Amino acid sequence: MDLQISVFLLFILFTAGHSLSCYECMGLNGSCADQKLKTCPSGSLQCESSTAVVQVGDITSKVKAKDCASDCQSGSMNLGTVKATGSCCNTDQCNLQDAPDPxxxxxxxxxxxxxxxxxxxxxxxxxxxxxxxxxxxxxxxxxxxxxxxxxxxxxxxxxxxxxxxxxxxxxxxxxxxxxxxxxxxxxxxxxxxxxxxxxxxx
Known part of the structure; x- marks a missing residue:
């Protein structure tokens, strides 16, 4: 009986103390080469990765970002001069891959x-x-x-x-x-x- 209670308390301790870990980066040159692992704050249930392409005249730039998210939706948006895609996932370090280009x-x-x-x-x-x-x-x-x-x-x-x-x-x-x-x-x-x-x- 004592063993069961100990195992139950240990399980509660581990599950309550576990926080999601995600990669974090802001790549303004189109690359997330300097990504770092981050422990997400409480309330963050997902990891996200996004890629945005901005075109003004003949100038095109690509921005890649990764972080923790409280609510995230995978998908894409196109506003003409700005196109963006986002990918969401909910397991540790699942945002290692960059979001696809639009x-x-x-x-x-x-x-x-x-x-x-x-x-x-x-x-x-x-x-x-x-x-x-x-x-x-x-x-x-x-x-x-x-x-x-x-x-x-x-x-x-x-x-x-x-x-x-x-x-x-x-x-x-x-x-x-x-x-x-x-x-x-x-x-x-x-x-x-x-x-x-x-x-x-x-």
Whole structure:
């Protein structure tokens, strides 16, 4: 009996004291060569790895990152000038491999994206790629201003429950270019048709 209690207490001690360990790095030159092993804080249940490709004009840069995460979703997002993929796992040191580079293979889906930093012009048509099967629309606080962001995302990114600092609103939809201003355009068109029929019939 005493042996069983001792074994039970030892098991509780080991399971309560075990923390997840993940690799951590921030590779601004497209490589995570200097990754280090890190014991995650309590509440971190997953290890994550991400790869982002930023293209401004002819300049392309790649950023790779790894860390612990409290809530993480594998998937990809494409905002036109920024493409990112993320991989999540939940065992010790499981994020040793880098997240894959974002896919460049179009999947036939199209969404609106914003082509300027202020987010005022969001009429560019973006070809989605890989697993990106949703259109997204978000409002982000950036340097004290609200900026519109639009693009493509995987369903898993849309299903994520994590709230991200600086994001005021975030929504996803299915269907080509469903993240645009079609509802406003349709309302405007309906209003014009109503006015036209009123003048023609009266």
């Amino acid at each position: 896919s460049n293979v179009p999947n036939g889906k199209t969404c609106f994206s914003c082509e300027n930093r202020t987010g005022q012009t969001c009429t560019s048509i973006l070809s989605c790629s890989g697993t990106e099967d949703r259109c997204i629309k978000a409002t982000v606080n950036f340097e004290g201003q609200s900026v519109s962001v639009k693009g493509c995302a995987s369903k898993s990114v849309c299903d994520a429950t994590t709230s991200v600092s600086g994001i005021v609103s975030f929504s996803c939809c299915e269907g080509n270019m469903c993240n645009g201003v079609q509802s406003v355009s349709q309302s405007f068109l309906f209003l014009c048709c109503s006015l036209l029929s009123y003048f023609l019939l009266h």
